């Protein structure tokens with residue numbers, strides 16, 4: 001069976017503690033290691049970004065992305081909103097040092113973006129964090145991991161303001177037209193477990209339309225487990241279910257999906 005690179009996971013999440021032996025048992029498991037060629041462990045705030053880095057240093061197959069997710073920026077589910085100035089200057093101090101980035105195995109700024117699903121939303125605050133981090137990514141030359149939930153128009157318009165930045169729209173839920181415009185500008189589109197969900201006809205249609213050379217694989221674990229594990233704790237070892245669906249949609253073999261997504265991962269994160 002081919003191996004796959006998981007470009008979006010959250011191994012610091014407390015949910016992994018519910019598995020016997022936790023995330024570490026999983027990451028040491030021989031079957032898991034045969035299936036998974038690499039993982040990007042994506043932070044959603046400064047604290048868990050530090051844990052993402054610690055884990056990346058511990059596991060050779062793991063890399064880290066550091067950043068502030070729009071929900072974390074708003075202090076959700078029940079906390080106080082973060083201050084953009086102090087938080088973003090701390091992030092800048094961390095990632096602007098190339099040697100430290102290399103030591104910390106930081107390959108992207110993320111997860112960042114806009115989320116108009118959860119109420120109440122503070123659009124100006126989300127925007128300040130999103131734009132501030134796109135600016136940091138542009139200055140240091142790192143790709144970004146984009147979270148866009150029910151905010152397609154604003155997310156698209158915002159990334160267009162930073163033509164020097166590239167990255168991936170993770171867990172893509174936008175239209176085929178928007179995907180086409182993003183691909184034209186050198187962006188990548190990642191699909192996870194949703195593409196296997198029974199009623200996700202539209203996501204499958206969009207996934208089939210994205211050219212193979214701009215497609216990436218992800219799990220977003222511990223959430224969004226693919227069918228037939230839907231509702232359970234997700235992990236990168238379940239990624240073949242996602243790859244096999246994408247293979248079917250594109251009329252190619254899973255080996256081909258493994259090969260092209262590995263190439264795309266290399267191009268974007270390890271140039």
Ligand SMILES: [Zn+2]
Nearest residue numbers: 008042111220
């Ligand atoms: Zn995520």
